[in-house]
Amino acid sequence: MKNRTLLMIPGPIEFDPAVLSAMGAPTASHLAPDFVEAFGQALERTRILFQCPDGQPFVLAGTGTLGMDSACANLVETGDAALVVNTGYFGDRIGNILERYGAKVSHVRAAPGDHPALEDVERALKTGSYKVMTITHVDTSTGVLADIKSLAALGQRYGALVVVDGVCSVAGEELRMGEWGVDVAFTASQKAVGVPPGLALLVAGPRALAALKARKTPVGSYYADWNNWLAVMQAYEARKTAYFGTPAVNLVFALDVSLGQILQEGLEPRFARHARISRALKAGIAALGMGQVPLNDAIAAHTMTAPRFPAGVNGADLLPLVGKAGVTLAGGLHPAIKNEYFRIGHMGAVTLGDALATLGAIETGLAACGYQFQAGAGLAAAEQAYLK
Numbered sequence: 001m002k003n004r005t006l007l008m009i010p011g012p013i014e015f016d017p018a019v020l021s022a023m024g025a026p027t028a029s030h031l032a033p034d035f036v037e038a039f040g041q042a043l044e045r046t047r048i049l050f051q052c053p054d055g056q057p058f059v060l061a062g063t064g065t066l067g068m069d070s071a072c073a074n075l076v077e078t079g080d081a082a083l084v085v086n087t088g089y090f091g092d093r094i095g096n097i098l099e100r101y102g103a104k105v106s107h108v109r110a111a112p113g114d115h116p117a118l119e120d121v122e123r124a125l126k127t128g129s130y131k132v133m134t135i136t137h138v139d140t141s142t143g144v145l146a147d148i149k150s151l152a153a154l155g156q157r158y159g160a161l162v163v164v165d166g167v168c169s170v171a172g173e174e175l176r177m178g179e180w181g182v183d184v185a186f187t188a189s190q191k192a193v194g195v196p197p198g199l200a201l202l203v204a205g206p207r208a209l210a211a212l213k214a215r216k217t218p219v220g221s222y223y224a225d226w227n228n229w230l231a232v233m234q235a236y237e238a239r240k241t242a243y244f245g246t247p248a249v250n251l252v253f254a255l256d257v258s259l260g261q262i263l264q265e266g267l268e269p270r271f272a273r274h275a276r277i278s279r280a281l282k283a284g285i286a287a288l289g290m291g292q293v294p295l296n297d298a299i300a301a302h303t304m305t306a307p308r309f310p311a312g313v314n315g316a317d318l319l320p321l322v323g324k325a326g327v328t329l330a331g332g333l334h335p336a337i338k339n340e341y342f343r344i345g346h347m348g349a350v351t352l353g354d355a356l357a358t359l360g361a362i363e364t365g366l367a368a369c370g371y372q373f374q375a376g377a378g379l380a381a382a383e384q385a386y387l388k
């Protein structure tokens with residue numbers, strides 16, 4: 001295994017061998033009985049993953065952005081008001097998509113690394129009559145974790161459909177769609193769900209489907225129109241077939257394997273594992289004298305970490321050196337602070353070993369940059385935090 005590197009970016013991630021092996025199986029007909037069973041089971045498991053017992057799952061060929069696009073396309077008609085709880089780059093993106101479908105969009109923003117106060121969101125909800133409110137659960141450009149439970153309750157109180165971009169959270173952060181009053185949530189296969197890129201997973205609750213039915217105008221996107229996919233998803237779940245667009249057969253087989261692993265681990269233990277590894281990594285980063293983009297621990301994601309480059313270290317130098325030490329990390333994404341920080345993804349099948357290997361490679365890179373620190377300090381702090 002020469003040239004083996006550890007992929008620790010916020011998606012795609014390291015995938016389990018059983019998942020990859022399903023990807024490599026001979027491609028079946030999308031009408032074959034074993035595919036029908038796998039797709040049906042994957043849909044049932046998606047509903048469980050999103051904790052939305054009365055929700056309708058959709059598994060579509062596409063990326064996380066298709067999840068964003070289809071949520072907006074199906075819920076919004078020209079002239080509808082939409083509120084974006086904006087914690088970074090992906091809040092801006094969903095705002096653009098909403099506008100594309102004709103919505104009048106308002107944003108409640110916070111400085112990079114911060115989360116808007118609940119009072120500010122409530123004030124906005126009070127003054128506008130919003131059909132839709134969107135929240136990014138973990139904004140991958142800042143590593144900020146949104147308080148979905150409180151925000152969704154507010155959205156419900158003011159009559160807005162609550163849409164959660166869970167692309168960097170679902171299967172890594174707690175999300176109780178049904179209990180918390182989230183109407184639509186979506187993710188992409190390549191993040192905490194642990195399947196190579198190419199699938200969007202979305203669950204629409206009853207209020208979202210009722211809003212679709214009540215539309216006066218057709219959905220503005222043909223491919224993303226849930227009306228075209230509803231019969232397909234319902235057929236496969238009933239272990240029958242129906243056609244609209246060819247399912248991504250190998251990806252769906254792989255998804256079913258990964259969802260099986262996720263549910264076997266259990267959602268609560270899985271969230272706890274992500275939290276524990278996150279705590280260890282963040283302790284290691286802090287012990288190396290690095291700050292982080294989220295302003296405090298309470299609003300920091302457990303699926304990724306966004307360390308700030310330490311003073312005197314040129315960011316453009318560090319990441320290639322960490323890569324040379326065997327770990328691939330991601331650069332900054334938020335336009336306002338892009339060159340000030342980098343990003344570590346730690347989701348899916350991630351282990352303590354991966355976190356320690358990552359910190360070791362970061363220490364190696366920092367040393368090569370001439371940064372002064374005590375060798376092993378990050379690793380020791382991470383182990384202590386993990387064992388605590």
Ligand SMILES: *Cc1c(COP(=O)(O)O)cnc(C)c1O
Nearest residue numbers: 063064065090138140167168188
């Ligand atoms: C990655 C990501 C997206 C976009 O997903 P793609 O698969 O790259 O289209 C959207 N929102 C969030 C929060 C993400 O992390």
